[in-house]
Amino acid sequence: AQSVTQLDSHVSVSEGTPVLLRCNYSSSYSPSLFWYVQHPNKGLQLLLKYTSAATLVKGINGFEAEFKKSETSFHLTKPSAHMSDAAEYFCVVSSYNFNKFYFGSGTKLNVKP
């Protein structure tokens, strides 16, 4: 079975400092992994995806994530937080037959001025 665990429900950083949002996955096959961001009362926006190509994936708005098979992790990072990054972030793993997404419980990122 596939599952995703987001290790922090809330993360708070100061503007201009690095961001780390942690995600561990469980999968019995080579997974497709995604990070999505959701601003309040909005839909979800795809930040980046991993589909068994390069293990370091670059996304939009300066975000990137590294797939580490040995650690079953797919953590999201950004070198310097911006106020506009404050939002809910979801780590997602695709089912083995690609027709379902399994969502983590979400991490709310707060950015302090």
Add this chain to the structure above:
Amino acid sequence: DTEVTQTPKHLVMGMTNKKSLKCEQHMGHRAMYWYKQKAKKPPELMFVYSYEKLSINESVPSRFSPECPNSSLLNLHLHALQPEDSALYLCASSQDLQGGRNEQYFGPGTRLTVT
């Protein structure tokens, strides 16, 4: 263009009403999805359509009835809803259901309130 549009943005309906939510995409995607999202929770999958055929129904109550009239449109018909059905309803689409092509693009959602 990676836009999925949803109408209406907000909907308030009584428990005896019949209403419909509409979703549209013009990216040539052949898979479309309905999700329900309660406050402070991740989205929950309701239905998946692939090539205009219902592929997955996640044991959704029959008061929710999906319809895919063509490859660009997805509707969700609502009837006799309960107050606990109040939520944000999200539509998404993907190129298809194959590996490497299944990243989903989400619409902005319809905020539904059942009174």
